[in-house]
Amino acid sequence: xxxxxxxxxxxxxxxxxxxxxxxxxxxxxxxxxxxxxxxxxxxxxxxxxxxxxxxxxxxxxxxxxxxxxxxxxxxxxxxxxxxxxxxxxxxxxxxxxxxxxxxxxxxxxxxxxxxxxxxxxxxxxxxxxxxxxxxxxxxxxxxxxxxxxxxxxxxxxxxxxxxxxxxxxxxxxxxxxxxxxxxxxxxxxxxxxxxxxxxxxxxxxxxxxxxxxxxxxxxxxxxxxxxxxxxxxxxxxxxxxxxxxxxxxxxxxxxxxxxxxxxxxxxxxxxxxxxxxxxxxxxxxxxxxxxxxxxxxxxxxxxxxxxxxxxxxxxxxxxxxxxxxxxxxxxxxxxxxxxxxxxxxxxxxxxxxxxxxxxxx
Amino acid sequence: xxxxxxxxxxxxxxxxxxxxxxxxxxxxxxxxxxxxxxxxxxxxxxxxxxxxxxxxxxxxxxxxxxxxxxxxxxxxxxxxxxxxxxxxxxxxxxxxxxxxxxxxxxxxxxxxxxxxxxxxxxxxxxxxxxxxxxxxxxxxxxxxxxxxxxxxxxxxxxxxxxxxxxxxxxxxxxxxxxxxxxxxxxxxxxxxxxxxxxxxxxxxxxxxxxxxxxxxxxxxxxxxxxxxxxxxxxxxxxxxxxxxxxxxxxxxxxxxxxxxxxxxxxxxxxxxxxxxxxxxxxxxxxxxxxxxxxxxxxxxxxxxxxxxxxxxxxxxxxxxxxxxxxxxxxxxxxxxxxxxxxxxxxxxxxxxxxxxxxxxx
Numbered sequence: 001x002x003x004x005x006x007x008x009x010x011x012x013x014x015x016x017x018x019x020x021x022x023x024x025x026x027x028x029x030x031x032x033x034x035x036x037x038x039x040x041x042x043x044x045x046x047x048x049x050x051x052x053x054x055x056x057x058x059x060x061x062x063x064x065x066x067x068x069x070x071x072x073x074x075x076x077x078x079x080x081x082x083x084x085x086x087x088x089x090x091x092x093x094x095x096x097x098x099x100x101x102x103x104x105x106x107x108x109x110x111x112x113x114x115x116x117x118x119x120x121x122x123x124x125x126x127x128x129x130x131x132x133x134x135x136x137x138x139x140x141x142x143x144x145x146x147x148x149x150x151x152x153x154x155x156x157x158x159x160x161x162x163x164x165x166x167x168x169x170x171x172x173x174x175x176x177x178x179x180x181x182x183x184x185x186x187x188x189x190x191x192x193x194x195x196x197x198x199x200x201x202x203x204x205x206x207x208x209x210x211x212x213x214x215x216x217x218x219x220x221x222x223x224x225x226x227x228x229x230x231x232x233x234x235x236x237x238x239x240x241x242x243x244x245x246x247x248x249x250x251x252x253x254x255x256x257x258x259x260x261x262x263x264x265x266x267x268x269x270x271x272x273x274x275x276x277x278x279x280x281x282x283x284x285x286x287x288x289x290x291x292x293x294x295x296x297x298x299x300x301x302x303x304x305x306x307x308x309x310x311x312x313x314x315x316x317x318x319x320x321x322x323x324x325x326x327x328x329x330x331x332x333x334x335x336x337x338x339x340x341x342x343x344x345x346x347x348x349x350x351x352x353x354x355x356x357x358x359x360x361x
Numbered sequence: 362x363x364x365x366x367x368x369x370x371x372x373x374x375x376x377x378x379x380x381x382x383x384x385x386x387x388x389x390x391x392x393x394x395x396x397x398x399x400x401x402x403x404x405x406x407x408x409x410x411x412x413x414x415x416x417x418x419x420x421x422x423x424x425x426x427x428x429x430x431x432x433x434x435x436x437x438x439x440x441x442x443x444x445x446x447x448x449x450x451x452x453x454x455x456x457x458x459x460x461x462x463x464x465x466x467x468x469x470x471x472x473x474x475x476x477x478x479x480x481x482x483x484x485x486x487x488x489x490x491x492x493x494x495x496x497x498x499x500x501x502x503x504x505x506x507x508x509x510x511x512x513x514x515x516x517x518x519x520x521x522x523x524x525x526x527x528x529x530x531x532x533x534x535x536x537x538x539x540x541x542x543x544x545x546x547x548x549x550x551x552x553x554x555x556x557x558x559x560x561x562x563x564x565x566x567x568x569x570x571x572x573x574x575x576x577x578x579x580x581x582x583x584x585x586x587x588x589x590x591x592x593x594x595x596x597x598x599x600x601x602x603x604x605x606x607x608x609x610x611x612x613x614x615x616x617x618x619x620x621x622x623x624x625x626x627x628x629x630x631x632x633x634x635x636x637x638x639x640x641x642x643x644x645x646x647x648x649x650x651x652x653x654x655x656x657x658x659x660x661x662x663x664x665x666x667x668x669x670x671x672x673x674x675x676x677x678x679x680x681x682x683x684x685x686x687x688x689x690x691x692x693x694x695x696x697x698x699x700x701x702x703x704x705x706x707x708x709x710x711x712x713x714x715x716x717x718x719x720x721x722x
Contacts, residue, residue: 301705316721320698320705329695336688336697337681344662344681360677
C-alpha cells in the first residue's frame with residue numbers, strides 16, 4: 001500500500017442537518033454521533049491503513065482551521081485548500097494532480113468526510129481489495145444495496161463479475177446513473193443488480209487524470225498548470241484559476257461516461273451518509289425505549305423513539321409523553337420536529353434565507 | 362375605600378410551572394403571560410382601586426428584592442417579610458395584625474400574586490361589592506364555577522342569598538370543603554351550588570383576627586406579641602417566633618369552621634390560577650393554528666396547538682409537524698411535553714429532588 005493515499009473530501013456544506021450544520025461550519029465538524037466529529041471518525045478509521053503523511057484533506061479555508069485542530073496528526077502541507085467549492089470533480093482533480101506530481105505511481109482512495117461506517121474491519125479489508133482491483137487500471141466504486149427508491153443518490157448497475165481481480169466480489173459496471181427520477185429509481189431497485197454509489201472511490205491518479213483529459217478538458221488544463229507550478233506559487237495559481245472552473249460533480253463529470261469502472265458490494269460496512277436527523281436512528285444504538293441522546297442530558301418520561309442532540313453542556317432536556325421526535329438544541333436555535341419530517345429542515349433553511357436571517361444559516 | 366387595603370400573598374413556591382418556577386424564584390416573578398410578571402399584573406390590576414401605600418406584600422426574603430424591583434411604587438415598609446413560609450394562615454395573620462395596629466377600621470382584600478384575571482373592570486366592581494359585604498362583618502370569598510372535579514381546589518357550597526348587602530349576587534356559605542377526594546368532588550360539581558375557592562378574600566382585620574383567636578389560639582398569641590412590639594423590634598420578633606408556628610392554610614385553619622362566611626360568584630373574571638403549562642391555553646389568545654408564543658421567536662411549520670415559552674432572547678425555536686405540545690426553554694433546562702401531560706413536571710421535580718440535582722430545582 002506504500003503508493004496508496006487517502007483523500008478526504010471535506011469541503012462540503014449542506015443544510016440537511018441544520019441547525020447543527022451551518023454555512024461556515026458543516027456537519028463533518030460536529031460530534032454528531034458521540035464524542036468524535038464525523039471528520040475525526042473518518043480520520044481515525046484510516047489508522048492501520050494509511051499513515052498520516054499519506055492522508056490528504058481537501059477543504060475550504062473556512063473549515064481548514066477547525067480540521068487541523070481536530071486531526072493534528074495530519075501534516076499541514078497535506079491540507080489542500082480550495083478557494084471556493086467547485087464540486088467534487090475539482091476536489092478530486094486537485095488532489096490527483098498534486099499526488100501525481102508527488103508520486104507518479106500513486107493510487108488514491110476518495111473518502112467523504114461526513115459519512116459513517118460502522119464496520120471498520122470490513123472497511124479496511126475492502127480498501128485493500130479495492131486497491132488490488134485499482135492496480136489493474138479500474139476505477140473502483142463501493143456500492144450500497146438500495147433500501148428505498150432514493151432520488152438523491154447515484155445508482156450503479158453491475159455487469160459481469162471481474163474474475164481473478166480480488167478474493168472479494170467485484171463487478172464490471174454496466175451503467176452509472178446519477179440522481180434518477182423516482183420512477184426510474186423504482187425500476188432500478190426492483191432489479192437486484194443496482195446499488196447506490198457510496199461516494200467512495202479507489203483508483204490510480206494517472207487513470208483519473210486521463211479521464212479528466214478525455215471528459216473534462218477545461219479542468220484538465222487547469223490541473224496541468226497547477227501541477228507544473230512550483231510549490232510556492234501553487235496556492236496563488238489555484239486562487240486565480242479556481243473561479244474559472246465549472247461547478248461539476250465527479251459523478252456527472254466523469255463516472256457516467258468513464259471506462260473500466262468496477263463496483264464492489266459494500267453494504268456490510270454499515271454505511272450511512274448521515275443525510276438527515278432521522279438517519280441517526282439507523283446509525284446509533286437506541287436505548288430500550290428507542291431513545292438516543294447525543295451530547296446531552298436527557299430525562300425521558302413516557303418518551304419513545306426520540307433523538308436528543310445537545311451541545312455537550314449541562315443543560316437538562318426533559319421530555320414527557322413524546323414519541324418519534326427529533327430535538328436539536330444548539331446555542332441559538334432549538335429544533336423540535338417529528339422524525340419522519342426531519343428532512344423539512346431544508347424548508348426552514350430556505351425560509352430563513354428568503355427572510356435574510358443570515359445569523360441562523 | 363379609604364380603610365381598605367390590598368394584601369398580596371407573594372411568598373409561594375410551587376413546582377407546577379417548573380422549569381420556569383424555581384425554588385428561590387417562583388412563577389409570580391416571571392412574565393409567564395407576556396410582558397409583565399404575574400406579580401406585576403397583580404399590582405397593576407389594583408390601579409384605580411388601591412393607592413400603592415395601601416398595598417401590602419407578604420413575601421419571603423429570597424423574593425423581596427425581585428419584587429421591589431418589579432413594583433417600585435409600593436413603599437418599602439409595605440413589604441412584610443416572613444422568615445420562612447408557614448402557610449397562608451400565618452401570611453394573613455401577620456398582615457392582619459400589622460394592619461389592625463396601623464388602622465383599627467382596616468378591611469383587607471387578600472390577593473394571591475400568581476393568578477391571572479382577564480376582566481379587570483369586573484374585578485374592580487367585585488372588589489367594591491365585596492367590601493360592602495365585608496363591612497357587615499362577613500368573611501367574603503370569591504367563588505369560581507367548577508369546570509371539572511378538581512381535587513386540588515377548595516369547594517364552597519352556597520346557601521341562601523344575602524339580601525340587601527350588595528347589588529351584585531352574594532350568598533351565605535353553607536359549607537367550605539378544602540381539597541376533597543375525587544368522588545366527593547364529582548358529587549359536588551353535579552350540583553349547581555358549589556364553586557371553587559379562588560383564594561381571594563375580603564374581610565375586616567378585626568373579624569379575621571377574632572377567628573384566629575377562636576380557631577388558632579397559638580397563632581393568635583404570636584400575632585398579639587408581634588402587634589405589641591414597637592416597629593424597630595418587630596422584624597426580630599417575627600424571626601424568633603415564626604419557626605414555632607404550625608404550617609397551616611387559611612382554608613383548613615379558619616375557613617372550614619368560620620362563622621358568617623359569604624360567597625360572590627366570580628366566574629366572569631376570567632380567573633386562572635395559572636396552575637400548569639396547559640392552563641396557558643385558556644388564559645392567552647392562540648394564533649389561527651392554535652399556537653402560543655411567549656417571550657420567544659417561534660417558527661412553526663405544520664404545527665398546531667403548541668405553546669412555546671422562551672427567555673426573551675434571540676434564540677429561534679423551530680417546530681415541524683408538532684401538535685398539542687408545550688415547549689419551555691430556560692437557560693439550563695429545556696422541557697418538551699404533551700400538553701395534557703404537563704402536570705407531570707411535578708414528577709420530574711420529584712425525580713430531581715430524589716437524585717439531589719439541586720441546581721435544576
